[in-house]
Amino acid sequence: MPRPTVGVLALQGDVREHRRMLGDLGAYTAAVRTPDDLGRVDALVVPGGESTTMWRLARSFGLLDPLRRRIAAGMPAFGSCAGMIMLADHLEGGVAGQETVGGMDIVVRRNAFGRQVDSFEADLDFPALGSPAEPFHAVFIRAPWVEKVGTDVEVLARVPAGDTGSSSRGDAADAGRIVAVRHGSLLATSFHPELTADTRVHALFLDIVKEV
Ligand code: GLN
16 A cells, blocks of 8 residues: 555544644545545544544444444554544443444543543653653543553553643542553544644554554
């Protein structure tokens, strides 16, 4: 594959930010709204946004099963925040009946960081981004965390101790929570690299796409 086309699921969420970042890294991108669109891409980014809305729209656009089939067939995918929820095999804290696309052997807890901590930023130790890795400045917005990982899932980053901002919630309680994972050619982050200037997570994803 000389130059893969990376689709961005464009039902809802921060589609433009992902496309800009992927484009800056030299990738071709395409918006994915229909099963036909999905058929034309080599990989997929599922953006941040609202997973309940994304799920409902994916269902009404007839995309849930085609997405499941492509992922089962090995298409690389990267989900940020709501996108991580969409890629999880198991969801805690969803609304009644909320489905995911799945593919990653993880349990994800939606809105896990609690109401007091709607948003926070933290510098993450993220060794998979290169050695010696600079910390990754991560932006979390009503973020999920990964509660449990299957045996084939690699934990890429966790919340550091005492770095979740000045919330009323004890920082110590969130330290160590898993916020970035990889399962084969699937990658997910609780935070939004597309909302910062640091392109390293997207570059990691493009490396995975090229490997596949
Ligand atoms: N809380 C949102 C959800 O449940 C995710 C937030 C985000 O993507 N920034 O989908």
